[in-house]
Amino acid sequence: MRAKDVMSRPVHTVEPGAPVEDAAAAMAxxxxxxLPVVDGAGSLVGIVSEGDLLWQRVPVDPTAQLNRSPAAPAIRPGRVADVMSRSPVTTRPDVDLAEVAETMLMYDVRSMPVLDGDTLVGIVSRRDILRAMVRTDETLVREVQHRLDEYAPGRWTASVHKxxxxxxxxxxxxxEREIAAVLARTVPGVADVRIEPPR
Known part of the structure; x- marks a missing residue:
């Protein structure tokens, strides 16, 4: 299974100059x-997350002012460009989903923009990956069989276990064996594919 099989699209984006309130409202x-941050030409220039917004926008407890870090800004940023991550971790449509999940954990990110060349084509979140993982075998076998029958009606039979x-x-x-394997593998939730001769 690849990133393109589970990514969300179209992608909801925001511009660097947008108020942070607009980004927060869009997320909610x-x-x-x-939200991926794109410039006027549509190029990815950053990503803004819930954490980026919360870091600067949650009201400070007045009783905690004495303990506030000297590095904490006194004035809250107003634009997305002021709080976004400027070097987002990205992936490509054909990257294996296991690699995407590993990268997310390695960099401690919850979402990854998907780029085809320089074009933003989707976004993958941890939720997308989990949703694909929890699909039942019954659901998977229906989808695998449907894809096989579209290509070669009645020739191949699918089953799914765990x-x-x-x-x-x-x-x-x-x-033909490779085609059948690819068709089955593209169904979100299929972890592996075995090809066997008639029994």
Whole structure:
């Protein structure tokens, strides 16, 4: 399974000059934890997360003022550009989902913009990955079988056990075996694929 199989699209974005209140409202309205920041040309220049906004916007307890860090700013930033992360961790559409998850954990990020070249084509969140992982075998086998039947009606039969898909049938050559494997693997939630001859 690849990033493109679970990523959210179209991507909700925000511009660097937008007020932070607008970014917060957009996140709340769309139930997302981060927004890619794009410039006027549509190029990715950063990402702003809930954490970035909360860091500067939550009212300070007056009784804690004496203990406030000297590095903490006295004036709250007003624009997205003031709080966004300028070097977002990104991925590509064809990257394996396990690698995406590993990168998220390594860099402690909850969302990763997906770039095709320089073009922003989606965003993957931890929630997207978890949603793909918890799909039932019954749901997976229906989707795998549907994709197989669209390509070769009635020739191959799918089964799924604990996220592992098995495709059984007659294959003309190694190319057909690879096609069947790819079709099954692109179903979100399929962890692995096995190709077997007729039983």
């Amino acid at each position: 309205a769309r139930a997302v934890t981060a 996220g592992v898909a098995t495709v059984v049938g007659a294959f003309a050559d190694s190319t």
